[in-house]
Amino acid sequence: MSEQDTSQQDKKNQKHKAAMEKQKAKVDARIEEASTERGVALLLTGNGKGKSSSAFGIVMRALGYGQKVGVVQFIKGQQLSGEEMYIKDHCPQVDFHQMGTGFTWNTQDRSGDIAAAEKTWAIAEPMLKDGSYDVVVLDELTYMLAYKYLDEDTVLNALKNRPVEQSVVVTGRGGGSALQDIMDTVSEVKEVKHAFKAGIKARQGVDL
Template sequence: MTTQGLVMINTGHGKGKTTAAFGQALRAAGQGLKVCIIQFIKGETKTGEALALASAFPGQVELHLAGTGFTWKQDMETVKAAALAGWQLAREKISSDAYDLIVLDELTYLIGFGILTEEEVIALFRERPQRLHLVITGRDAGQGLIEYADLVTEMRAIKHPFQQGIKAQKGIEF
């Protein structure tokens, strides 16, 4: 059976986009696939799921933080430089043919901020090795990306605890 790499997108304004992407990475790792995760927005702090995957699957799951945290205190040039370095890394990883699944976490924001165009992103995806699955997360995935993808899920917030004044808790929110 030939593997047909799928392009999967988790979008929408609800929770679970990144969490589901990590769940997908976990599933893939559990079946012996090689996984690379690039997080575009997040800064230095490693989340519980990142720590867990990295320690549970050394040599099989790779994690890169390409973001600066994206706070409003940073000037746009710093944010942009980090994002472009992350995108360069994504290019290398995608072309390397060393992975079965690559997660590009929060990639859509780079398009939203005008750092990348949807066209260049799709062009890279088209050139990828046939077996390579991609998972893209982030709000407001554009129409071109949605049309190109094989699987698109929208996470819609019906209810969120922060709206009710409950604080973020370790192991749950991060």
């Protein structure tokens, strides 16, 4: 490397170092400002793939810290998923429940779906009152609100009034602005492409 090339490389390194120092200062300042210690409410929404997968990533993270976790899945349940099989086989400390009716477009039974939703909520609601749970995941709960299978005020009040140290993760498309308003973090997963639309079957370990 020539002397000129070395000089240019040194300038790039110095510029990069200065930019990273500035970025670190901003991050450190935000960390310093975050002084409130409590559980968080996280909504994973949007029409893209990965909402439930992200929620189960949080489950694994919580288990890494030895925390108590509850998982309640609305809608899903007719077809075994990789998450369900792994948790049942390897994570007996996770309280895992499923509504078990499958998707609403399969059942085509509104009355039956409402009854199933209410029965499943009767399992989820006590978790949101139990301070021994560090993390509660309510997978696909948004559909229960969108289809009006559950009373919105009842659900929102339970989410808002949960124990202060408890974190809750809600997944699913939609759910309404009132739900978004009470959540601390709202992340939207956007679909850019999806293999299914190209005729590619769902894949075990990735989709199931």
